[in-house]
Amino acid sequence: MRDRRRCIDVRLRRGHCLAAALAVSGLLSGTAACGSGSGSARAGDPNTLEVWTRSDPDSAQTYKRVFAAFTEKTGIKIDYQPVMNFDQQLQSRASTKDLPDVMINDTALMGSYQAQGLLKPIDPASIAGHDEITAKSWSSTVGRDGRHYGIPYSRQAMTLFVRKDWRQKLGLPQPKTWQDTLALAKAFATRDPDGDGRKNTYGMVVPGSAQNGYVAWWGASWLWQGGVRIIEKDGSGYRPAMDSAAALRTVTWMKDNLFCGDNGVIQPSALTSVTANTTNFQDGNAGMYLTGPYNISTFDKALGKDKYEVLPAPAGPAGNDVLADGEDIYFGARTGKAKQEQALAAFLISPEGQTLAMTGDHQPVVRIPVNSTLDAARVRGDARWSVVQKAYEDASLQFPNAPDWAPIKQDTADSLNALFTYCGSDVKAGLKELNDTLAGDLKDQDLLK
Amino acid sequence: MTATVTTPGPRRAPRLLSKKAVLGKKAVLPWLFLAPGLLLALVFKFLPMGKGVWLSFFDVRPFLGDKWVGLDNYTRVLTDHRFQDAIGHTLVLGIGMSLGGIVAGFVLALLLEGQARSLKIIRTAVFLPVVTATAVVGEMWRLMYYPTSDGLINSGLGLLGMGPVPYLDNPETALWATMAMGIWMLAPYNMVIILAGLAGVDRSLYEAAAMDGVSLWQRLRHITLPAIRPALGIVLTLAAIRGLRVFTEVYVLTGGGPAGSTDVWMTRAYTLGFSRNDIGGASAASVLLLCVTLLFTVTVNYFRKRGDVR
Numbered sequence: 198m199r200d201r202r203r204c205i206d207v208r209l210r211r212g213h214c215l216a217a218a219l220a221v222s223g224l225l226s227g228t229a230a231c232g233s234g235s236g237s238a239r240a241g242d243p244n245t246l247e248v249w250t251r252s253d254p255d256s257a258q259t260y261k262r263v264f265a266a267f268t269e270k271t272g273i274k275i276d277y278q279p280v281m282n283f284d285q286q287l288q289s290r291a292s293t294k295d296l297p298d299v300m301i302n303d304t305a306l307m308g309s310y311q312a313q314g315l316l317k318p319i320d321p322a323s324i325a326g327h328d329e330i331t332a333k334s335w336s337s338t339v340g341r342d343g344r345h346y347g348i349p350y351s352r353q354a355m356t357l358f359v360r361k362d363w364r365q366k367l368g369l370p371q372p373k374t375w376q377d378t379l380a381l382a383k384a385f386a387t388r389d390p391d392g393d394g395r396k397n398t399y400g401m402v403v404p405g406s407a408q409n410g411y412v413a414w415w416g417a418s419w420l421w422q423g424g425v426r427i428i429e430k431d432g433s434g435y436r437p438a439m440d441s442a443a444a445l446r447t448v449t450w451m452k453d454n455l456f457c458g459d460n461g462v463i464q465p466s467a468l469t470s471v472t473a474n475t476t477n478f479q480d481g482n483a484g485m486y487l488t489g490p491y492n493i494s495t496f497d498k499a500l501g502k503d504k505y506e507v508l509p510a511p512a513g514p515a516g517n518d519v520l521a522d523g524e525d526i527y528f529g530a531r532t533g534k535a536k537q538e539q540a541l542a543a544f545l546i547s548p549e550g551q552t553l554a555m556t557g558d559h560q561p562v563v564r565i566p567v568n569s570t571l572d573a574a575r576v577r578g579d580a581r582w583s584v585v586q587k588a589y590e591d592a593s594l595q596f597p598n599a600p601d602w603a604p605i606k607q608d609t610a611d612s613l614n615a616l617f618t619y620c621g622s623d624v625k626a627g628l629k630e631l632n633d634t635l636a637g638d639l640k641d642q643d644l645l646k
Numbered sequence: 647m648t649a650t651v652t653t654p655g656p657r658r659a660p661r662l663l664s665k666k667a668v669l670g671k672k673a674v675l676p677w678l679f680l681a682p683g684l685l686l687a688l689v690f691k692f693l694p695m696g697k698g699v700w701l702s703f704f705d706v707r708p709f710l711g712d713k714w715v716g717l718d719n720y721t722r723v724l725t726d727h728r729f730q731d732a733i734g735h736t737l738v739l740g741i742g743m744s745l746g747g748i749v750a751g752f753v754l755a756l757l758l759e760g761q762a763r764s765l766k767i768i769r770t771a772v773f774l775p776v777v778t779a780t781a782v783v784g785e786m787w788r789l790m791y792y793p794t795s796d797g798l799i800n801s802g803l804g805l806l807g808m809g810p811v812p813y814l815d816n817p818e819t820a821l822w823a824t825m826a827m828g829i830w831m832l833a834p835y836n837m838v839i840i841l842a843g844l845a846g847v848d849r850s851l852y853e854a855a856a857m858d859g860v861s862l863w864q865r866l867r868h869i870t871l872p873a874i875r876p877a878l879g880i881v882l883t884l885a886a887i888r889g890l891r892v893f894t895e896v897y898v899l900t901g902g903g904p905a906g907s908t909d910v911w912m913t914r915a916y917t918l919g920f921s922r923n924d925i926g927g928a929s930a931a932s933v934l935l936l937c938v939t940l941l942f943t944v945t946v947n948y949f950r951k952r953g954d955v956r
Binding site (some may be wrong): 614 | 663684702706725728785792794796812814815817820870878891897899900901902903904905906907919920921922923924925
């Protein structure tokens with residue numbers, strides 16, 4: 198009897214191990230293959246739109262208010278899903294060929310979504326109020342085939358957040374050039390701007406991890422200011438441009454001065470930091486942060502409005518362009534609810550929809566309005582937003598949106614992170630390798646010229 | 647006096663169920679009880695897994711039609727130098743974490759074996775890392791590893807007069823730092839299994855050994871270790887699986903960086919699938935992981951069985 202039980206135990210254990218092994222390896226393929234389905238009883242109702250946004254719970258509150266106003270106005274109901282891990286969930290839903298009706302997500306993802314056939318093309322003329330969106334914003338939603346695949350919803354550009362109290366205490370001017378920025382960063386790191394007698398402050402915050410391409414996102418503004426383009430349009434295609442003299446000069450400058458220079462210019466652990474765990478600015482131990490204006494409400498709460506200032510990015514050798522991005526409204530392929538979707542988009546870009554999304558007690562979900570009749574600073578009663586709006590309108594550049602940008606961003610981030618990590622590395626060789634990789638990415642998309 | 651150890655007789659090959667019983671009610675009943683679990687496993691594990699294997703042969707484009715590419719995804723994954731590096735890191739991390747976790751778990755089990763109430767409290771405290779979400783543990787260790795004297799570990803080093811070490815930001819140390827966190831998380835889990843094994847050790851053998859005046863090492867070598875061989879077998883099998891699938895620890899702690907120095911199989915597959923939208927490549931990477939995991943499990947079980955027979 199004892200022998201028999203022991204034997205059953207062994208068999209169970211062995212079976213368990215096998216199942217565990219299978220389950221482990223099935224995890225990723227399972228995530229990729231197993232969609233959750235729409236999961237909504239209202240999915241088939243033509244008068245209900247399933248809408249996804251990539252939002253945390255606070256931003257979701259703002260969206261809920263906007264959608265409630267839309268339902269009240271039109272009678273069209275919204276089945277709203279704020280989704281944190283948006284791309285993972287979207288891939289799951291795509292595998293079941295059952296997409297949300299409307300999605301609001303980053304502009305830079307349009308090329309990727311279009312390449313996968315996830316989006317319905319859009320005729321701008323079919324959206325009421327389309328003429329209130331500027332040509333610059335509309336031009337950013339043109340796909341590889343010349344048709345529009347998104348409707349601009351929110352825009353933003355990076356600006357420089359500076360600890361005003363520290364700067365004034367040290368008697369230093371607002372930075373206007375890269376050299377000023379570097380000098381100010383060194384002063385913040387070494388001259389005890391918080392006055393506690395300890396060397397516990399840093400000059401600048403950098404989310405420099407390659408994870409999800411963060412260092413390419415943060416570094417893009419520096420690249421633009423150095424006259425670098427990651428890829429360049431060439432006729433009907435693109436060619437990689439990271440082997441240029443400007444790229445060599447700019448990346449070398451960043452490596453030598455920010456990552457491998459004096460200690461303290463950037464925060465420790467920058468090379469493995471993403472925005473979520475890069476909290477040194479709001480924690481009060483770093484003096485500068487080149488980032489998006491979505492942080493304004495967070496910084497106001499953590500530091501107080503009077504402690505910091507929002508400035509245009511200092512200029513590099515080729516100007517002071519910063520990375521512009523934002524969010525578009527996308528229509529999921531094959532949903533069959535065109536009229537309702539168009540009605541929702543028209544409301545979202547209208548002065549009423551945009552104003553609702555820019556105000557309220559929770560995190561605003563429209564940063565710079567795409568509706569040209571609105572002024573961000575006036576809507577919010579806050580002059581700092583005019584700095585952001587001006588940066589977007591006059592000195593900003595978006596990632597090219599037509600190619601599938603995801604692999605290009607990831608490869609650029611992998612390469613920059615490696616170059617910044619190894620201070621003795623050969624920048625020229627590293628950039629040449631990156632350029633070859635980018636050429637491969639473009640070739641995979643049949644876009645290489 | 648020499649302690650006499652009764653050796654078990656030769657074990658007969660178990661014949662659990664006769665042919666008749668296989669077809670009888672006794673054999674059907676367990677399957678009935680298992681059916682709900684099996685059904686759930688089928689729908690949520692095995693079918694998606696099968697789909698994953700299928701997708702690994704395609705360029706996946708759900709709305710444009712998947713394109714058959716044969717073994718291209720596998721070739722691409724296996725020839726990608728970043729993936730090769732990641733496989734190397736996975737093996738180093740997996741083996742290091744597994745062995746480290748077992749040794750640390752064994753030491754903890756020996757230290758915390760017993761019935762005293764205080765030991766129960768300490769055991770519970772030591773077990774906490776296992777029930778804490780890996781993401782939380784990762785964030786905690788990020789703070790502990792903070793590369794200035796403000797970090798817990800570096801402030802300790804500071805007391806010894808040593809300078810702060812950038813554990814996670816130096817590619818030379820990042821993998822080892824991740825391994826240390828992994829061992830910290832795994833050891834208590836192993837400890838519990840080994841404790842269960844230790845509870846079954848015949849106390850009279852220890853008493854006899856004490857009377858013979860054997861050393862601590864001899865006692866461990868000749869009594870404790872042989873007695874807990876089945877527990878060690880389980881721990882080793884689980885460790886082989888867990889070591890290879892390591893993901894959250896790395897993703898939260900370093901995100902695979904710096905310079906890809908902590909990239910492992912799963913983080914690479916995740917990047918392929920969800921940062922580069924290459925579901926076919928990610929599926930191929932996952933299938934390869936499945937094959938290697940199966941191979942590891944079967945190998946560990948083979949050696950365990952051979953050890954049992956001996």
